[in-house]
Structures are given as structure tokens and as C-alpha cells.
Amino acid sequence: xxxxxxxxxxxxxxxxxxxxxxxxxxxxxxxxxxxxxxxxxxxxxxxxxxxxxxxxxxxxxxxxxxxxxxxxxxxxxxxxxxxxxxxxxxxxxxxxxxxxxxxxxxxxxxxxxxxxxxxxxxxxxxxxxxxxxxxxxxxxxxxxxxxxxxxxxxxxxxxxxxxxxxxxxxxxxxxxxxxxxxxxxxxxxxxxxxxxxxxxxxxxxxxxxxxxxxxxxxxxxxxxxxxxxxxxxxxxxxxxxxxxxxxxxxxxxxxxxxxxxxxxx
Numbered sequence: 001x002x003x004x005x006x007x008x009x010x011x012x013x014x015x016x017x018x019x020x021x022x023x024x025x026x027x028x029x030x031x032x033x034x035x036x037x038x039x040x041x042x043x044x045x046x047x048x049x050x051x052x053x054x055x056x057x058x059x060x061x062x063x064x065x066x067x068x069x070x071x072x073x074x075x076x077x078x079x080x081x082x083x084x085x086x087x088x089x090x091x092x093x094x095x096x097x098x099x100x101x102x103x104x105x106x107x108x109x110x111x112x113x114x115x116x117x118x119x120x121x122x123x124x125x126x127x128x129x130x131x132x133x134x135x136x137x138x139x140x141x142x143x144x145x146x147x148x149x150x151x152x153x154x155x156x157x158x159x160x161x162x163x164x165x166x167x168x169x170x171x172x173x174x175x176x177x178x179x180x181x182x183x184x185x186x187x188x189x190x191x192x193x194x195x196x197x198x199x200x201x202x203x204x205x206x207x208x209x210x211x212x213x214x215x216x217x218x219x220x221x222x223x224x225x226x227x228x229x230x231x232x233x234x235x236x237x238x239x240x241x242x243x244x245x246x247x248x249x250x251x252x253x254x255x256x257x258x259x260x261x262x263x264x265x
Contacts, residue, residue, distance in 0.1 A: 004040070005020070005042050013120055068232060071111050073108070100116045100117070100118060104135075111210070115215050134214070135188055137186050137196055141205050159198055165199075170186075237250070
């Protein structure tokens with residue numbers, strides 16, 4: 001069955017519908033060798049290319065999938081690196097169609113939870129500021145933190161790209177007591193470039209280690225080796241979709257046959 005190109009490509013994990021519309025207008029997408037048009041209807045028999053690269057289209061709509069990946073320091077959240085450095089995409093499970101999309105980014109020196117999905121609209125909503133999805137980090141900070149600095153970081157400071165703040169900042173488990181490096185747990189609702197590091201740096205503090213421990217309702221937890229991943233459990237997927245109003249993407253449960261009673265005979 002033919003459907004609008006924006007929906008087909010977003011479902012295939014190419015990008016969000018908004019980005020696909022933009023790419024169509026920029027002439028980056030072709031269908032059967034001709035420039036695509038916004039709203040054009042296509043199906044799996046059409047030959048679609050983005051920036052000259054073919055896109056695999058499934059005969060039927062793929063179920064939404066989410067991976068929980070434990071990123072290590074030194075890995076890049078990019079598909080290709082000209083310097084040949086390790087990327088998070090190198091060992092992901094194969095998809096029948098589309099591709100894995102990283103939900104936001106973690107810089108090369110940050111480790112912890114990274115979500116990946118095959119659904120473009122889900123990725124867009126999870127990263128868009130209007131949905132206010134929380135991100136929680138464990139941060140090891142070098143420097144002296146006092147109550148005044150902590151209040152400023154929660155109430156808001158001015159960064160080069162606008163005001164920013166933590167929703168919460170709490171002391172973490174510090175085995176070294178009064179040592180120079182102290183752990184904190186911070187929560188914020190946006191994902192600007194290096195925002196956690198820049199917030200602390202604005203107060204003369206240096207982040208020596210940064211680990212993302214949760215994204216929305218999804219927690220890193222145990223059971224994933226560093227540089228490895230696992231599929232989201234059904235309850236995790238349900239909570240994630242509910243957080244951004246996409247419950248309709250949940251797999252449909254097969255209806256159980258009603259047992260007949262005596263009146264049915």
C-alpha cells in the first residue's frame with residue numbers, strides 16, 4: 001500500500017518527517033531517479049535514494065525498536081569517522097530496512113546510556129525540547145563546590161548559547177570524602193552540546209568524568225557490558241513511547257479466543 005514519502009522514510013528510520021521534508025526541498029531525495037516531492041506516495045517497490053545512497057524499504061511497516069547501548073569513553077556517536085576511530089554503530093543488530101538512529105549524542109569523553117531506535121519520529125520527539133525528556137548524569141567534578149555555586153547551577157547561568165540550568169543537583173557517593181574530586185548527580189531536560197560540562201565550567205569547576213545514567217524513563221542499570229547493547233524490554237518500550245505520546249506504536253497484542261460457556265452450545 002502506498003503512503004506519503006515522509007511517513008515511509010520516517011518509519012524506516014531515515015530521519016524525522018520534518019527533516020525528510022527539508023531534505024526533499026533541498027533536492028537530496030530521489031524516487032525512481034527523479035527528485036522527490038513533499039507528500040508523494042511511495043511503496044516498497046520504489047527505488048528511493050538519499051544523497052545518492054539507496055534506502056531499503058520493507059514490504060510491511062517495521063515494529064518500533066529501541067536499543068540501550070552502554071557507550072565507552074573514546075567511542076564516537078557517528079556512522080563514519082575519517083580517522084577510523086571506534087563508533088557506536090559498528091556492531092549493532094541488523095535491520096531488515098531503514099537504519100539505527102542515535103537519540104541525541106554523547107561526546108567522545110562521555111560514557112553511559114545511549115538510546116538508538118529505528119523510528120525517526122520517536123527519535124525526534126525524544127530529543128526535542130518541547131517534550132522535556134529528562135537526562136540524568138553522574139558527574140565527577142574537580143574543584144570546590146559550595147552552596148552558592150550549587151544554587152546558581154540550579155537557578156540558571158548564562159552560557160554562550162543562552163541561559164541554562166540543572167533541574168536538580170545532588171551530592172553523589174564520594175568514597176574520598178573531602179578529596180578534590182567529588183561525585184554529583186544532575187538532571188536536565190535538554191541536550192545542548194557539552195551542556196553539563198559547560199555549566200560546571202561556568203563556575204570554575206572541571207568535569208573529570210561524565211556518565212549518563214538515565215534517559216527519560218529508561219535507566220542504564222546492569223547487564224550491559226561496556227560497548228554493548230540490549231533490546232528494550234516491553235515495559236521499557238511502553239514507558240518510552242508514553243513519555244512522548246506515541247502509544248499507538250506499541251505492538252498490538254493478539255486477541256485471545258473467548259471461551260464458550262454453556263449458552264454457546
